[in-house]
Amino acid sequence: MTLVSIIGFVLIIVGLWGMLTQNNIIKIIIGFSIIDTGIHLLIVSIGYIKGKTAPIIDSVLLKTDAVNQVVDPIPSALVLTAIVIGLAVTALMLVYAVNLYQRKQSLDINDFEELKW
Template structure:
């Protein structure tokens, strides 16, 4: 079936990755590049979570009614990708904050956010 939950999520994740990559490579403004990087990040997270998803199953949380300790292996999905993405989002925040502070420092030095004004390492 083409229009299933996981196919839509996979397509959205891949498109987000591509748009983020394109934005990071073509934008001239440093802050816009960082925005594109955060879009890329979201796309990767959606992709990883989708790989752990199984249709018709529910979250791996034992509530005593629908999911119990006995049947959890039959009704719940894979917890490992969720745990990985949980930490990846927090790391992504830290990295974004670091990139933004670098951008601020660069702007303080040269008063410009245009990447073409920074040619020190160009050869």
């Protein structure tokens, strides 16, 4: 258990708590984006190796000795694409929230009770 993974874990829990307790739809989406950031921190912390540098081979870092000096590039690549997708999905959710607001003039999740049993 590393330091950054603890931060990511706490952010996931806090975001989930916010999503479940809040009533405002935009607050729920904010909770979702907090969970997003927490998961990204968790994934990046898996690839980190203490005391090594970024996986970019320049004049300081030689090609032959790179294996002993760089961190894992795969989690960076995964998180890079996940962040861009996160923006698009957040925008889509916000557009749905705006549409719901235009139907009922309200953002409270308890006002949308068509499917409530």
